[in-house]
Each structure stands twice: as structure tokens, then as C-alpha cells.
Amino acid sequence: MIRPRSETFFVPLGNAYVDIYFPKQSAKEIRPVIGITAYLGRSFNVHSEPYYLQPVLPNLRTIFLTFRDRNSNELLTDQPAWQYGTAVQFAAPTPYVPVMTNPRTFAALPIDPQKTSVYSLTTFTGGEHLALEFIYSE
Amino acid sequence: MRPIQRAQTIFVTIPATASTGSKVFLPDIPELREAVIDGIETYTDTQLGFDLTGTAIVSAANISGLVLNLVQESDRRAQDFPLQSLLAVAYGGLYKEFSGWRLNWQKCYLQLVTAGPAASAVALNVFYHYEARKPR
Numbered sequence: 001m002i003r004p005r006s007e008t009f010f011v012p013l014g015n016a017y018v019d020i021y022f023p024k025q026s027a028k029e030i031r032p033v034i035g036i037t038a039y040l041g042r043s044f045n046v047h048s049e050p051y052y053l054q055p056v057l058p059n060l061r062t063i064f065l066t067f068r069d070r071n072s073n074e075l076l077t078d079q080p081a082w083q084y085g086t087a088v089q090f091a092a093p094t095p096y097v098p099v100m101t102n103p104r105t106f107a108a109l110p111i112d113p114q115k116t117s118v119y120s121l122t123t124f125t126g127g128e129h130l131a132l133e134f135i136y137s138e
Numbered sequence: 139m140r141p142i143q144r145a146q147t148i149f150v151t152i153p154a155t156a157s158t159g160s161k162v163f164l165p166d167i168p169e170l171r172e173a174v175i176d177g178i179e180t181y182t183d184t185q186l187g188f189d190l191t192g193t194a195i196v197s198a199a200n201i202s203g204l205v206l207n208l209v210q211e212s213d214r215r216a217q218d219f220p221l222q223s224l225l226a227v228a229y230g231g232l233y234k235e236f237s238g239w240r241l242n243w244q245k246c247y248l249q250l251v252t253a254g255p256a257a258s259a260v261a262l263n264v265f266y267h268y269e270a271r272k273p274r
Binding site: 078080083102 | 267
């Protein structure tokens with residue numbers, strides 16, 4: 001997918017059965033979203049702090065995402081996180097296996113990142129984060 | 139595939155008492171009553187472990203034991219559609235698209251062709267949009 005612009009959000013995961021919202025940010029304009037990618041089984045170093053992503057199975061398959069607009073209208077509801085992954089590492093040292101080689105596109109949705117929530121059926125206690133990339137059309 | 143405008147996941151619980159031939163009707167979802175359907179995909183427990191109540195999603199071995207019937211008013215638009223065909227992960231992420239159906243969700247149902255899927259849940263991710271009905 002061509003990326004005119006993208007932004008990756010790191011959501012700290014915690015208790016199960018609780019809606020976790022994206023971290024607060026300074027006010028930004030809402031950009032139209034045409035693609036979403038979840039990064040799995042990798043670690044990032046951002047702002048000198050490591051973010052560790054939970055290995056894919058079995059926990060990613062217990063995560064749901066709901067995306068809302070600025071007025072809290074639900075645009076994409078109870079979406080399994082799996083569908084946004086493009087590569088999966090089942091167990092080290094197995095190399096990454098492509099799962100969604102045809103990522104779906106979205107109709108320039110006015111998703112407000114701060115109204116987006118993560119709902120997990122698993123409790124995370126190791127400081128894990130979910131990295132979610134929004135691909136914008138402009 | 140057309141760009142997605144809206145999406146809603148429906149969860150259907152297959153009772154433990156269900157057997158070959160049993161029909162399980164889909165729930166009423168208010169957001170989908172006036173929706174025009176663009177596509178549907180499903181998952182096995184490899185991609186999605188549980189529904190929101192904690193019921194295990196149907197396994198890869200048992201998903202072939204289900205067919206889906208989609209009804210618009212009284213017209214069965216999809217008859218005995220193998221649920222396995224809706225597994226996007228089996229097609230590199232491509233999901234099945236439909237040509238703008240407005241479904242009567244409470245008349246739509248899953249039917250067991252084997253007893254294997256009993257006591258599990260099915261997740262149907264429905265991609266849809268809203269548009270005004272054309273005058274007759």
C-alpha cells in the first residue's frame with residue numbers, strides 16, 4: 001500500500017475486559033485513514049524507551065479494536081486485531097510468516113486516534129504495547 | 139476490494155446441544171438493520187481465540203461443519219454458503235464481497251453439517267455502508 005503519510009501509535013496493554021484508549025496527545029487535526037497495520041512480535045525503541053510487542057499467539061487473537069470518529073460514533077466495531085497484521089512470528093526462531101498479503105483499504109475514514117479503544121480478553125503484565133499504524137491519504 | 143466504510147463483528151453462539159442439521163439464527167444488530175452489505179469475513183480460533191463473552195471461536199477443524207444462509211426480506215440470497223469460504227486468512231486477506239445486499243439479519247442463519255461446531259462461537263465481520271433506499 002502506498003503511504004502518503006503514516007503515524008504509529010503505541011498503546012500500553014494492561015488488564016483484560018477493560019477498554020484501553022490511545023494515549024493522550026496534543027490536539028491534532030484528524031486525517032483520513034485508508035489503511036491500518038498492527039505490528040506483531042517485534043520491539044521498537046521510541047523516545048529511549050523499549051516497547052515490547054507480545055508474541056503473536058495466543059494473545060493477539062484475544063484483542064479487539066473499536067475505531068470512532070471525533071463525535072464518538074463507532075466506525076469499525078469490535079474488530080479482531082489479527083486482520084491488521086501483515087506478518088506473524090509464531091515462535092522464535094521461526095521467520096515471519098505473511099498472513100494478510102492483501103491488506104484491506106478503508107474509505108478515508110475520519111478516525112480520531114484518541115477515541116480508539118483496545119479491548120483484550122488477556123491481562124498483560126510485562127509492559128507490552130500494541131503498535132498500530134494508521135496510513136493516511138494525505 | 140472496495141474501501142471499507144464501516145465494519146461490525148457479529149458473534150453467534152452455537153449451543154452445546156446443537157447437532158447435524160441444527161439451525162442457529164443470527165442476532166439482531168441495530169447498526170446493521172439499514173446497512174448495505176459490502177463483504178463478510180470470518181475467523182477460526184487461530185486468528186481469534188474467543189468472542190467477547192469468552193466462548194471459544196470455532197476451530198479450523200470444525201469450521202467446515204458450518205454453512206451460512208443470508209436472507210434479504212424473504213429471498214435467500216446466499217444458500218448454504220460454506221463458512222470456510224469466508225476465511226480471509228486462507229486467501230491472503232481477501233474477503234468475499236457481496237453486491238449491496240440489505241439483509242434481514244434475524245432470518246439469516248448458520249446450519250451445522252456436522253456436530254463438530256457445537257459449543258463454540260462464530261465471528262462474522264460485516265463490512266457495510268449506509269445509503270438511501272431507492273424509491274420503488
